Amino acid sequence: MYTTAPANSGVISYTERTPPDMTYDLPTVNRLLHRLGWHDIIERGRANSLYSWNPWLDPTILHQVHCLDDQVRYLIALLHLGQDVPLAHLDTVVAESLESNGLIARDVTGDRWTPVWRLTSFRGIAGVARSGYGHSSANVYLGSDGLRFTDAVLAACPRGRVLDVGCGSGIASAAAAQTAQTVTAIDVVSDAAEATKLTGELNGVTETLSASAVDLEQFLIDSSVDTVIANLPGLPVPEHISYPVAGNGGPDGRVLIRSLWRKFAASLSKMSKRELIMRFESVGDEFAPAALQELQELFGTRCDVLVVTDAQLPLTIRHSMTAKNATALNPELTNDEILQQLHRGTDDAKNTHFYCATLKLRHPGEGTFQHIMTARRLNIDHRYQPAAFTAHSSERVLQDFLIGFRSIPDEFYSLGGLEEIDLLRDRLDDVRQALREGQTPREIGTELVATNRAAHESRVLTVALAVAVAAQTLVDAGDLAGCGSYQIGECSC
Ligand SMILES: C[S@@+](CC[C@H](N)C(=O)[O-])C[C@H]1O[C@@H](n2cnc3c(N)ncnc32)[C@H](O)[C@@H]1O
Incomplete structure (x- = not known):
């Protein structure tokens, strides 16, 4: 199923495995999703997350929406989060419609529904991916x-x-x-x-x-x-x-x-x-x-x-x-x-x-x-210097730092993400001081990871990228001088 091309061909080859053939009949599922306000729930969950382009919300969505009844909760767990759900927890008509359309199946024990497709929504449009x-x-x-x-x-x-x-x-x-x-x-x-x-x-x-x-x-x-x-x-x-x-x-x-x-x-x-x-x-x-x-x-x-x-x-x-x-x-x-x-x-x-x-x-x-x-130029090897004045309070810097994650490259979230943001949120004053003393984001990332757990290269790089966001926030706030989004000519890194 995965790709291996002949040497030096420059061509990407692909071998197919399962040619499916399915006829759908989804009115019950569609009516149900609209009645439950599915699109709205997913959209609001995404709006509440820093990772604003993520098709797949994390399980905290189940606690965020207080008005969810149990049926909706189980459907979100099954269809969006990709979790198994006990057979008895789903309404029979709903479950049979989902099953006959190939969206869910019974697991090997026969006791639980397991997802075949995962379902999300964006701007009111539904989309599926294989679980x-x-x-x-x-x-x-x-x-x-x-x-x-x-x-x-x-x-x-x-x-x-x-x-x-x-x-x-x-x-x-x-x-x-x-x-x-x-x-x-x-x-x-x-x-x-x-x-x-x-x-x-x-x-x-x-x-x-x-x-x-x-x-x-x-x-x-x-x-x-x-x-x-x-x-x-x-x-x-x-x-x-x-x-x-x-x-x-x-x-x-x-x-x-x-x-x-x-x-x-x-x-x-x-x-x-x-x-x-x-x-x-x-x-x-x-x-x-x-x-x-x-x-x-x-x-x-x-x-x-x-x-x-x-x-x-x-x-x-x-x-x-x-x-x-x-x-x-x-x-x-x-x-x-x-x-x-x-x-x-x-x-x-x-x-x-x-x-x-x-x-x-x-x-x-x-x-x-x-x-x-429109991308922020995030540099993990740049040395910054203190700027002439500090324009914002620590609270404001923290707020701007968190907002900065809405425009961070999506790769950040695939490497690590929210855990790194939390690590930095707690240490922002120390990070600010280290940046002012001329340490690079990569050096700061290495130290932060080493004091927390085994320093895996990918984790160091993720933390370093988060520190680079903090550095940019401090440059924008007038606290640091360095390579900012619109200072390409001045950057010597
Ligand atoms: C990055 S995904 C994007 C999928 C979708 N367009 C989206 O935006 O979510 C790239 C898609 O290109 C398909 N693809 C890869 N090689 C292809 C080829 N030679 N011809 C047609 N499609 C191909 C993949 O199977 C995959 O679904």
């Missing part, structure tokens, strides 16, 4: 990038015929189906095509949305397509390292992204009016994603291109997370060996950072090319 993604061979992925992508698709209100390439859960396809005439969704994983059909059913858009298992590499963009939307895998993963197909972007991370850009460029004739809306990742230097140059070369003169880059993080942190995810899938390699291969794979002195961005491209255009950087 167990990342821990088993489940390949239908829905992560924070999927929600950011769905947000971009909703904002673009695509009309006419839409093609979604690499549809995954289908949540963005369902978003496009709100305004489009038709949405054709494809994914190399047949289970993803299945997820997209189920997502279409749950959102009542089956007449507009169709999904099938097709490999982008065997696919040509039809001349009748008005808008292409895509969020393809973009992580740099060397050949010989196995990695989930939803993340594996090939040796430089852009094999599939580049392939789609070339196909899109090839599909354009002088007469064609076509848009491309994408979420993409790219390595780059300290200032910008390397992919910008490719975009400029392919589309520079004939399209209007807008790229909004909303996340930048040191490449070493991205690699650390990739290695962590890959360890279970590559039992013959240690975490350090995987890390070494990842670093070797992107071994160009210019590739110091990893970027996530949204692209909006229109043909025909006047050749405008705009890159907007």
Whole structure:
């Protein structure tokens, strides 16, 4: 199920396992979810969390919403949190409808309901992912990038015929189906095509949305397509390292992204009016994603291109997370060996950072090319100095520090997250003092982790990133001088 490509091919291969075939009948489930206020509960839970793009809330949601009756509580535990629930706890009609539509199943003992799909909601649109993604061979992925992508698709209100390439859960396809005439969704994983059909059913858009298992590499963009939307895998993963197909972007991370850009460029004739809306990742230097140059070369003169880059993080942190995810899938390699291969794979002195961005491209255009950087530049190796004055109280700094986590790259939460925020919240005054004395976020992270538990490299990097957020907060508050979001020229790190 996972990817291994022949040496030096640069191509990402994928072997299919289970071709599913399911017909859905979901009116009972849909009516039930609306009656329970499902969308609202998930949305409010997310709004209360610092990790505001997370599709999957943590179990505290069950305590946050006081008015939940037991039936709703069990359904959230089962369908959203992916927990088993005793058979007797679910209403029989509801459970049978969920079971007959393949959303839940009886466990081996026959005593409990166990989730087959997990269900979430974003801006009122339901989306599913396989229960167990990342821990088993489940390949239908829905992560924070999927929600950011769905947000971009909703904002673009695509009309006419839409093609979604690499549809995954289908949540963005369902978003496009709100305004489009038709949405054709494809994914190399047949289970993803299945997820997209189920997502279409749950959102009542089956007449507009169709999904099938097709490999982008065997696919040509039809001349009748008005808008292409895509969020393809973009992580740099060397050949010989196995990695989930939803993340594996090939040796430089852009094999599939580049392939789609070339196909899109090839599909354009002088007469064609076509848009491309994408979420993409790219390595780059300290200032910008390397992919910008490719975009400029392919589309520079004939399209209007807008790229909004909303996340930048040191490449070493991205690699650390990739290695962590890959360890279970590559039992013959240690975490350090995987890390070494990842670093070797992107071994160009210019590739110091990893970027996530949204692209909006229109043909025909006047050749405008705009890159907007909204990401905070978080540097874990910078030495700061005390600034001339302290503008804010400790309480205000703490408040700003916590707000800063709403815009931190999503990778932070996958490596660690809330635990690191708590660690720092308690030590913010010490951290502030250490930064003023010239220690780097990485040095402070190493000390903080060492005093708390065994210093795993990935945990040190996560804490270091959190310290970098604290440092930026203090720079913005006028307490520290250093490399801030808009001080690129002054930064000597
Ligand atoms: C990062 S996930 C995004 C899924 C979904 N679009 C979203 O935003 O949540 C990338 C998706 O691309 C699919 N994919 C990977 N290689 C592909 C290929 N060669 N052709 C079509 N889809 C592919 C994966 O199976 C996965 O579902």
